[in-house]
Amino acid sequence: MAVPDVQDLLELDLETRLTLVQKLWDSIVDAASSGAQLPLAEEERELLDQRLREDDEDPEAAIPWVEARARLHREP
16 A cells, blocks of 8 residues: 655645544554554663653552643643
8 A cells, every 4th residue: 555645645634634543542552452563772772661660560650631731731
């Protein structure tokens, strides 16, 4: 299948680009739900494994997303 030219896609109107983004994201979620492996470098996989271990060892150390997001918006 031919890959569309990125510049052509960027020239589409906003509504069409948003629709394409949503369809692409949905297709990625569907593929991952069906068992497809998302491409990760070995370093990324190791970092995710490390963070999962840390969470398993100390789940109370995590903060809720709402709080994390608020912190991000407060910091310059």
